[in-house]
Amino acid sequence: MLAQQRQQAILERVRSSGGVRVADLVRELSVSDMTIRRDLEVLAERGLVEKVHGGATVAGPGSTEEPGFAAKSVRQQPEKEAIAQQAAQLVRPGTAIALSAGTTTWTLAHFVADVPELTVITNSIRIADVFHRSPRADRTVVLTGGVRTPSDALVGPVAVSAIRRLHVDTLFLGVHGMSVRAGFTTPNLLEAETNRELVAAAHRLVVLADHTKWGTVGISTIADLAEAHVVITDSGLSDEAREEFTSRVGELIITNSQPESESLSR
Known part of the structure; x- marks a missing residue:
């Protein structure tokens, strides 16, 4: 195996599991300890992994770094569509749902736009626009006010006040990161x-969260893992993460990385 191929294999392993140990890579790839350490050094210099004692982890963003909606919308599109298709099966006519701001929940909005007699609460201008472009006389959409974030969420005291007296059957929550220690997190305090x-x-x-969110930690916790009744993610989630979710959440649903129908044209 060439050095470039070996480094690509190491990088894929890091991304799938969140981290690797030198000893495990030495055994799996049948090369020396020094070779693996050189490979990790090369990947770290390129900003693809972060070296830690005895191995390496995913090179993640800072806990307060918040990518814009456009930047996030092009990441893991097949995974997000598969997750959204699965989540849409949980939406029943005549119910009240809430969709938090985010690109995966925005994708879900497209799949539930034709559900009859639906009441939708959202703090996302983008999501409200999806329903506006596909009007139904039997649907009610409530858009909270608030201060706009880089990811196009409406947040702050005005949004909190609008939500506080509401009650919905199901909240579909998109998150920036998730981990055992921090739970479901976001890089924005408001x-x-x-x-x-x-x-x-x-x-x-x-x-709703694709596998790349595992191991990412934003500055503020939204909820502990155990508070989730259902987590819907994709098949890229590591075995370790699956075990953690299985022991903590009500139900873990793993989707295929490709949705059943053709990709949405947007």
């Missing part, structure tokens, strides 16, 4: 406060 209010307003919490 968005965390607003999302916590959405969690409190919901009878059922369904978290």
Whole structure:
């Protein structure tokens, strides 16, 4: 195996599991300890991994770094569409749902736009626009006010006040990161406060997050892992993460990385 091929294999392993140990790579790739350490050094210099004692982890963003909606919308598109298709099966006619801001929940909005007699609460201008472009006389959409974030969420005291007296059957929550220690997180303090209010307003919490969110930690926690009734993610989630979710959440649903129908044209 060439050095470039070996480094690509190491990088894929890091991304799938969140981290690797030198000893494990030495055994799996049948090369020397020094060779693996050189490979990790090369990957770290390129900003692809972070070296830690005895191995390496995913090179993640800072806990307060918040990518814009456009930047996030092009990441893991097949995974997000598969997750959204699965989540849409949980939406029943005549119910009240809440959709937090985010690209995966925005994708879900397209799949539930034709559900009859639906009441939708959202703090996302983008999501409200999806329903505006596909009008139904039997649907009610409530858009909270608030201060706009880089990811196009409406947050802060105005949003919190609007949500506080509402009650919904199901909240579909998009998150920036998730881990055992920090739970479901966001890099925006005001968005965390607003999302916590959405969690409190919901009878059922369904978290939508692709596998790359595992191991990422934003500055503020929205909810602990155990608060989720359902987590919907994709098949790229590591075995370790699956075990953690299985022992903590009500139900873990793993989707295929490709949706059943053709990709949405947007």
